[in-house]
Amino acid sequence: MVEDCNIKQMQNNCYRQSKVPDEFMLQLRVPGALIDAKWLDVIQHICQTWGNGSFHLGTRQTLNAPGIKAQNIPSVNDYIEPYLKAVECDLCNVQMETRNGYPYIAPRNIMACIGSVHCINANINTQNISHKLEKEIYPNPYHIKISVSGCPNDCAKAHFQDLGIVGCTRPIYDMDRCIGCGACVRKCEKAATRVLSLNDKHKVSKDACCCVGCGECVTACPTGAWKRPNRIFYRIILGGRTGKQCPRMGKLFANWLTEDSLLGMMRNWPKFSDWVLGGKPVYIHGGHLIDRAGYQRFKEFMLDGVTLNPEAIIAESVNWAETEYRSNIHVKPLSKHQTVK
Amino acid sequence: MENTSTYHLQADELDALFAHLEEQYLVYAPVRIPSGGRYAQTDSVLYRPVHRYEDIEYRERSTYPMKEVLTPITQTLFYFTEDQYQESKPPAKDLLIFGRACDINAIRIQDQIYLLNGGVEDPFYKRVRDRAKFVLMECAQQFEGCFCCSVGANVTDMHAMAFSFGERDAQIEVSDEAFRDYFSQAKPSDYSIRFPEENELKVNYPVIDRMDMANRLKDHPMWREFDDRCIACGSCTVACSTCTCFESTDIVYTQNAHIGERRRTCSSCMVGGFDQMAGGQCFRNKTSEKYRYKILHKVYGHDARFHTGPMCVGCGRCSARCPELISYPATLNKLSRAIEEIQPEEVAHHA
Ligand code: SF4
Ligand code: SF4
Ligand code: SF4
Numbered sequence: 001m002v003e004d005c006n007i008k009q010m011q012n013n014c015y016r017q018s019k020v021p022d023e024f025m026l027q028l029r030v031p032g033a034l035i036d037a038k039w040l041d042v043i044q045h046i047c048q049t050w051g052n053g054s055f056h057l058g059t060r061q062t063l064n065a066p067g068i069k070a071q072n073i074p075s076v077n078d079y080i081e082p083y084l085k086a087v088e089c090d091l092c093n094v095q096m097e098t099r100n101g102y103p104y105i106a107p108r109n110i111m112a113c114i115g116s117v118h119c120i121n122a123n124i125n126t127q128n129i130s131h132k133l134e135k136e137i138y139p140n141p142y143h144i145k146i147s148v149s150g151c152p153n154d155c156a157k158a159h160f161q162d163l164g165i166v167g168c169t170r171p172i173y174d175m176d177r178c179i180g181c182g183a184c185v186r187k188c189e190k191a192a193t194r195v196l197s198l199n200d201k202h203k204v205s206k207d208a209c210c211c212v213g214c215g216e217c218v219t220a221c222p223t224g225a226w227k228r229p230n231r232i233f234y235r236i237i238l239g240g241r242t243g244k245q246c247p248r249m250g251k252l253f254a255n256w257l258t259e260d261s262l263l264g265m266m267r268n269w270p271k272f273s274d275w276v277l278g279g280k281p282v283y284i285h286g287g288h289l290i291d292r293a294g295y296q297r298f299k300e301f302m303l304d305g306v307t308l309n310p311e312a313i314i315a316e317s318v319n320w321a322e323t324e325y326r327s328n329i330h331v332k333p334l335s336k337h338q339t340v341k
Numbered sequence: 342m343e344n345t346s347t348y349h350l351q352a353d354e355l356d357a358l359f360a361h362l363e364e365q366y367l368v369y370a371p372v373r374i375p376s377g378g379r380y381a382q383t384d385s386v387l388y389r390p391v392h393r394y395e396d397i398e399y400r401e402r403s404t405y406p407m408k409e410v411l412t413p414i415t416q417t418l419f420y421f422t423e424d425q426y427q428e429s430k431p432p433a434k435d436l437l438i439f440g441r442a443c444d445i446n447a448i449r450i451q452d453q454i455y456l457l458n459g460g461v462e463d464p465f466y467k468r469v470r471d472r473a474k475f476v477l478m479e480c481a482q483q484f485e486g487c488f489c490c491s492v493g494a495n496v497t498d499m500h501a502m503a504f505s506f507g508e509r510d511a512q513i514e515v516s517d518e519a520f521r522d523y524f525s526q527a528k529p530s531d532y533s534i535r536f537p538e539e540n541e542l543k544v545n546y547p548v549i550d551r552m553d554m555a556n557r558l559k560d561h562p563m564w565r566e567f568d569d570r571c572i573a574c575g576s577c578t579v580a581c582s583t584c585t586c587f588e589s590t591d592i593v594y595t596q597n598a599h600i601g602e603r604r605r606t607c608s609s610c611m612v613g614g615f616d617q618m619a620g621g622q623c624f625r626n627k628t629s630e631k632y633r634y635k636i637l638h639k640v641y642g643h644d645a646r647f648h649t650g651p652m653c654v655g656c657g658r659c660s661a662r663c664p665e666l667i668s669y670p671a672t673l674n675k676l677s678r679a680i681e682e683i684q685p686e687e688v689a690h691h692a
């Protein structure tokens with residue numbers, strides 16, 4: 001006999017329904033995707049004790065235990081409490097009840113590339129900012145997908161999130177340290193946006209407007225003539241998504257934000273979602289909320305009360321290019337329009 | 342050392358000392374530059390003017406060498422108009438430069454090139470060098486890749502004072518009479534400054550004593566790997582305490598082609614275009630040839646001219662800066678083995 005299961009409730013607690021009746025897959029959040037390796041014992045124990053013995057590496061960098069029987073979920077929730085406390089409460093400063101497992105699934109795990117703890121290309125510590133973002137979006141009932149890349153290489157696919165965060169730098173040039181070797185010029189041309197050139201003074205000129213903020217020039221420079229400033233900047237790529245209907249790559253929404261500006265805006269996300277959904281938290285992807293509100297309303301909400309740093313620039317409008325799996329999918333009877341009035 | 346006295350100064354006395362020294366000297370020392378490193382959230386340590394004791398970063402080897410104080414990366418030598426020129430300004434004061442034993446020994450090699458090479462003194466070097474004195478920084482601990490002891494650069498007497506650094510105090514040994522007066526009120530101490538005696542890294546520094554050996558080594562297969570490994574970026578030579586190469590460029594001002602300045606800019610055999618002649622001809626096209634030239638110049642070329650041994654003080658900066666993780670000591674050891682290989686062959690050949 002199939003056990004009576006409230007699968008919506010279970011999904012909300014981060015147990016995903018399996019095609020095998022009565023089985024669920026736990027997804028442990030790993031905001032920033034880097035944790036103490038000791039926690040591997042915990043997920044292994046769950047998989048081997050309550051799961052079916054296999055382990056799945058979640059596509060959003062969660063640690064997944066498939067094949068958990070519904071009746072065992074309370075035991076698993078007891079068992080993961082120390083993990084929730086350590087990762088959510090201690091690491092990310094999230095205020096939440098940890099006794100009954102995860103309270104919400106809607107804000108999806110914040111993905112991140114390894115960033116500056118390891119990667120030679122990175123501009124930022126992707127874990128630090130992921131932890132701070134987790135505190136802003138979790139726990140709450142509104143869906144959002146965020147991913148953080150340490151540099152514009154975007155290994156963490158910020159271009160395919162509702163909000164993709166990219167760590168950038170604005171290199172400073174010390175002309176007196178420059179030997180005119182052209183290494184930065186060649187690197188920018190090969191790896192970035194070709195904004196550097198050697199001038200007739202045997203020094204470097206820069207077309208600053210199109211610098212993508214990758215810092216490749218800094219890494220390439222043998223003398224330290226290019227240097228990262230002692231502050232970091234963020235870019236937000238907006239409205240990327242995958243899916244059956246109209247997947248699309250995100251577009252540049254905001255550039256050269258400081259951490260304060262970024263977090264200030266993110267604090268407005270739940271308010272924006274709440275407004276679009278009229279206070280009724282239903283499980284709708286964040287990107288669709290932006291569609292329903294329209295970019296201009298979204299922008300107003302996100303910027304509300306935020307004092308942007310002087311370098312920050314914001315898109316006046318955004319034109320996404322969608323892949324429509326049914327042409328003219330957006331053309332429908334007025335009664336079916338979901339635009340918030 | 343004879344005729345030295347040592348004093349123990351606390352933080353406030355040290356600041357007073359620096360203020361006093363600054364009346365006559367521009368004081369240069371390694372300074373930490375936050376986020377100045379090649380990779381994010383890494384710092385660099387550069388030579389900068391310092392005003393207080395705490396400005397000095399003594400816990401880490403400087404990323405770039407002391408030579409930058411005497412021969413800055415970019416230096417204007419003189420300004421010219423149609424038929425006149427004006428020399429750039431010499432330093433406003435005498436120079437007092439903090440450095441370790443290897444750094445100070447490296448100045449002897451800089452001196453050879455700028456003052457003793459072919460009987461011509463470089464006036465732009467001489468005008469700063471004559472006014473420079475050195476303060477030895479005691480190496481309380483060694484850094485990754487130091488091998489000063491393998492090249493005899495671990496001791497020096499070319500310093501006016503020596504500092505043993507503490508968090509909030511310092512032991513200062515004074516050997517130059519000219520500095521004695523600064524310490525008339527200071528508390529004497531029986532501390533004695535130590536030089537590094539042994540490095541963890543030991544390098545079998547190769548010796549090439551004849552040109553035919555150097556020529557045979559040029560064809561050795563050991564260089565081939567560097568075509569793939571070395572990117573000819575010049576990080577090693579810019580960071581090298583003993584490399585001296587530069588290029589001279591006349592910069593003509595945009596608004597008037599008859600007015601401009603002559604600049605001297607650091608350059609090196611590892612940087613593309615360095616050996617390019619009029620007409621575009623280059624001698625060392627392959628990266629392995631550039632790298633081979635650098636190594637053989639340090640081991641053989643310099644010594645063949647000056648007979649003073651390695652053109653290297655074992656400071657370890659070249660390897661520390663190489664983005665491709667090419668170890669200069671590892672190359673030296675390979676070279677020593679190559680020499681050993683060739684030697685018996687030669688004996689057999691001549692027998
Ligand atoms: S996005 Fe940049 S920082 Fe992150 S892993 Fe890729 S290259 Fe490294
Ligand atoms: S940060 Fe990147 S895009 Fe900007 S100048 Fe440097 S290499 Fe080019
Ligand atoms: S890489 Fe550095 S030294 Fe070379 S041209 Fe660029 S800024 Fe100048």
Ligand code: SF4
Pocket residue numbers: 577580581582583584639652653654655656657658659660669
């Ligand atoms: S070759 Fe390397 S170890 Fe020798 S002086 Fe130059 S930087 Fe220092």
Ligand code: SF4
Pocket residue numbers: 570571572573574575576577578611659662663664665666667
């Ligand atoms: S040895 Fe290393 S630092 Fe020197 S030029 Fe080659 S890659 Fe650059």
